[in-house]
Structures are given as structure tokens and as C-alpha cells.
Amino acid sequence: MRSESRGREGLSRRRATSRRAVWTTARTPIFDNHIHLRAEFQGVTAAKAFEQAGGTAMLLTHTPYDDVPIRRGDDFGMAYDKTLAMADAVRSTTSLQVFVALGPYPVEFLALREAIGPQPAMEAMREGIDEAARHIAEGRAIAFGEIGRPHFPVTADAISACNDVLEYAMQSAKELGCAVVLHTEDPTPQTFAEFAEIASRAGLAADRIVKHHSTPLTRPEDTHGVVPSILAKEDLVKTALRGGPRFLLETDYIDDPRRPGAVLGPATVPRKTRAWLESGVLIGSPRGAVHEISTSVT
Ligand SMILES: [Zn+2]
Numbered sequence: 001m002r003s004e005s006r007g008r009e010g011l012s013r014r015r016a017t018s019r020r021a022v023w024t025t026a027r028t029p030i031f032d033n034h035i036h037l038r039a040e041f042q043g044v045t046a047a048k049a050f051e052q053a054g055g056t057a058m059l060l061t062h063t064p065y066d067d068v069p070i071r072r073g074d075d076f077g078m079a080y081d082k083t084l085a086m087a088d089a090v091r092s093t094t095s096l097q098v099f100v101a102l103g104p105y106p107v108e109f110l111a112l113r114e115a116i117g118p119q120p121a122m123e124a125m126r127e128g129i130d131e132a133a134r135h136i137a138e139g140r141a142i143a144f145g146e147i148g149r150p151h152f153p154v155t156a157d158a159i160s161a162c163n164d165v166l167e168y169a170m171q172s173a174k175e176l177g178c179a180v181v182l183h184t185e186d187p188t189p190q191t192f193a194e195f196a197e198i199a200s201r202a203g204l205a206a207d208r209i210v211k212h213h214s215t216p217l218t219r220p221e222d223t224h225g226v227v228p229s230i231l232a233k234e235d236l237v238k239t240a241l242r243g244g245p246r247f248l249l250e251t252d253y254i255d256d257p258r259r260p261g262a263v264l265g266p267a268t269v270p271r272k273t274r275a276w277l278e279s280g281v282l283i284g285s286p287r288g289a290v291h292e293i294s295t296s297v298t
Contacts, residue, residue, distance in 0.1 A: 027056060028277075029056045030274075031248070033210070033229045033248035034059060034212045036061055037086050037255050037266075039089065044093050046266035047266070048094060050096070050266045052267070053270040053274075055267070057096060057097035057099065058099070059101055061083075061100075061145050062105070062146070064105045065082055068082060070111075070112065070124070071112075071115065072116070073123065073131075080132065084140055100140065101143040102132035102143075103129065103144040103147035107150050109150075109158070129168055129169045132144055136176050136178050137176060142179070143173075143180065143210075144173055144179075144180045145180065146212055148182040149184050151184060151186070166182075166198060167201060167202050170199050170209075173202070180208060183212055183213070186213070187211050187217065187228075188215070189222040195226050196224035199226075206225030206226050207226075207227060210226070211229060213252055214229055216236045216243070218240045218242075218246060228240070228248070229249070229250045230248070231250060232269045233272075237249070237276065237281065250269070251264035251268045
């Protein structure tokens with residue numbers, strides 16, 4: 001067994017070396033699937049750090065802003081404009097491809113419910129979906145996100161209301177042909193099955209659903225076709241690779257000086273991806289994909 005494993009490692013190193021020759025000739029696409037940027041904090045500076053480390057594309061995901069409180073559905077428009085302006089600022093100062101996800105952040109439902117009652121709160125969240133849908137239809141955003149339900153325990157009523165709003169968004173995603181980025185509690189195979197079930201009721205294919213901040217479950221029988229997006233940490237990536245190559249990497253960088261160290265820094269995905277290509281944890285391909293499993297992963 002030991003000599004076989006040494007042989008596999010040797011093979012892996014040789015493959016990594018020959019593939020490396022390919023991926024250094026063209027710029028390897030390196031994508032952070034979940035990042036937040038705020039103009040009043042690091043903003044463009046964080047995007048430049050991402051680019052300098054080798055990043056090429058990001059999904060800039062909408063997040064609530066203190067200076068644009070959501071008191072009713074109409075307020076989402078102004079909040080989304082802030083995220084879209086941030087995307088433009090990054091595009092005009094870098095060569096990055098900036099994709100945008102827009103949607104009502106799930107935790108906002110709780111404050112809205114407190115302030116205006118459960119039914120009007122749900123209506124406001126649906127208006128937030130509709131406003132995001134307009135931007136997606138007109139090409140300014142590519143996905144709903146991050147939407148879903150609070151990541152901490154809430155009442156069954158709140159979960160059921162959030163699931164209704166989620167199904168509404170998935171119906172809209174089906175019409176638009178776009179993806180849905182989920183913010184929820186940490187998923188188990190059962191919760192993945194539940195997301196796939198809500199998507200199926202909405203007529204949306206499970207592979208249009210991306211679970212942000214996912215546990216490193218990647219086997220099809222665990223994800224039920226949903227795409228996990230996993231924090232760029234080596235232990236998570238190694239665990240994820242054991243199940244299969246079908247997942248995305250993210251930092252969930254929040255660009256908030258009040259919570260330093262709460263999440264990974266903006267350069268983490270390119271920095272780690274390059275290190276993992278060097279060490280053979282990941283193996284590049286001529287198409288630039290880095291999702292091939294190295295045989296040295298144990
Ligand atoms: Zn986020």
C-alpha cells in the first residue's frame with residue numbers, strides 16, 4: 001500500500017508539473033463566488049488586492065447597508081443601486097469581470113416583520129425580489145443573492161415565510177434563466193434535499209441553486225444537484241475534493257472594519273488557488289478550470 005501511495009504521489013506531481021506549464025501560459029481564471037465590497041470601507045482597494053493576487057472574476061453580492069435602512073419594499077431599489085455602483089467602480093479601475101447578485105438579505109425579514117407585521121414583511125421581501133429581477137432582466141445583475149432564511153434558529157413561522165419568499169424567487173429565476181445564491185443555516189444532505197425540492201416546485205433546475213457558505217458536501221447524493229460554494233480554507237477544500245470536483249470557492253469577505261477577521265480577506269481565493277496548484281491539491285486544466293482532483297489528496 002505504501003509503495004502504491006508513493007507512486008500515486010509521484011504521478012500526481014508529474015501531472016501537476018505538466019499542467020502547470022499550460023496554465024501559466026494563459027491567465028488562469030480565478031473566481032471568488034461570494035464577496036461584499038463597500039465604497040466607504042476598502043471597496044475598490046480590496047478588489048485591487050484580489051486582482052493583484054491573480055483573481056480575474058468575482059460575484060459581488062448585495063449586502064444590507066446601515067445608511068439605506070429597509071422599511072418597505074420600495075427601499076430595496078436604493079440599496080441595490082449602491083451595490084451596482086460599487087460594481088461599476090471596480091470595473092472602471094481594474095480588469096476584473098464583476099458579476100452582481102441582488103436580493104433581499106434573509107435576516108432583513110425579521111426586522112421588517114417586527115416593524116410592519118408578517119404579511120406586509122413578506123410582501124416587502126417579494127418586492128425586493130421583483131426589483132432584483134428587473135436588474136437581472138436588464139443585464140445589470142446575473143443572480144438572486146444572497147436570499148433564503150436566517151442562518152440562526154428562528155421560529156417555524158419565520159422559516160415557512162422565508163421559504164415562501166424563496167420559492168417566489170426561484171419561480172422568477174426560472175423565468176429569467178438565472179441562478180439563486182442561498183444564505184441559510186449550514187446545510188446537511190437533508191437541507192440540500194429540501195432546497196432541491198423547493199426548486200423543483202418552482203420548476204427551477206437544482207444546478208441553478210448555489211449554496212453560499214456551504215459545508216464541504218460535494219457528492220451528488222449529498223447535494224441533490226445543488227452547487228456548494230465553499231470557503232477557501234484548505235481543510236474544507238480537501239474534504240470537498242474527496243466527494244467530487246463540483247463546487248465553487250468563496251471568501252464571503254464582508255469589508256466591514258467592525259468585524260475584522262470575521263471572514264477571509266479579499267485576496268484569499270487567488271492566493272490559495274495558486275498555492276494549491278503549486279502543491280498539487282488542485283490541478284489546472286488547459287481550459288483554465290482548476291477543479292480536477294489531485295490523486296495526492298488523502
Ligand atoms: Zn455574504
